[in-house]
Amino acid sequence: MSKTFRLTKTAEEIFAAVDGLDVDLLDLSVLTAEYGRKIYPCKACVSTAMPMCHWPCSCYPNHYLGQTHDWMYEIYPHWVAAHGIMIVAPVHWYQVPSVLKLMMDRLVCADGGNPDPTSTHGKTPEEAKALELKGWHYPRHLAGRAFAVVVHGDAEGAGSVRRALHDWLSDMSLVPASESAVIDRYIGYYKPYATSHDDLDDDMSIFEETRNAARALINAMTDLRAGIKPADRNITDPRPK
Secondary structure, three states: OOOOHHHHHHHHHHHHOOOOOOOOOOHHHHHHHOOOOOOOOOOHHHHHHHHHHHOOOOOOOOOOEEEEOOOOOHHHHHHOOEEEEEEEEEEEEEEOOOOHHHHHHHHHHHHHHOOOOOHOOOOOOHHHHHHHHHOOOEOOOOOOOOOOEEEEEEEEEEEEEEEHHHHHHHOOOOOEOOOEEEEEEEEEOOOOOHHHHHHHHHHHHHHHHHHHHHHHHHHHHHHHHHHOOOOOOOOOOOOOO
């Protein structure tokens, strides 16, 4: 059982203990082990014009290339339904794991994507460019949801991955639950991988910090449900891109 999964289950127990709160565990690691499970890569339509990037993504299925059964079409509704998001991730070569990056890239459409594909008659570049130049409003389709992040590493990169995840979620106008909800830690710092689970067993603090991140997220979601708005609620971004 992976260290990430163990920490995730620790957080899940905190959420599950709260009446009226449903927890939905999305385990992206199944991409590495489950037959037929796939997330296709982003085609970067936004690099041509923002309105050509549809919300949700309309790039797949592509039956001509056999690109079907894209998992993202099940994942998008989970993001929309959520009041809060918690990401628990390891460091893979100074970056997030590739399975997480696939989902992140395909969520670019949540940050300014076009909810009306008919406005560009599918993927017509000229129409998409004309819409953007006319004055695109870059809608944040997941704005206002709270988030927490727990990143763990063994030698390098935990801080940079935590910052990257924080900035990515913030750029989509999600709201960090609190300082204690966005953390990075090392497990078995520069020790052998073979004993890393023993090092995790010995580190009671990271388990409690993960629980605290979950608790902070619960508090933030409770405030949002009660109508308490973020401090920047009346502030207009002069650079919405």
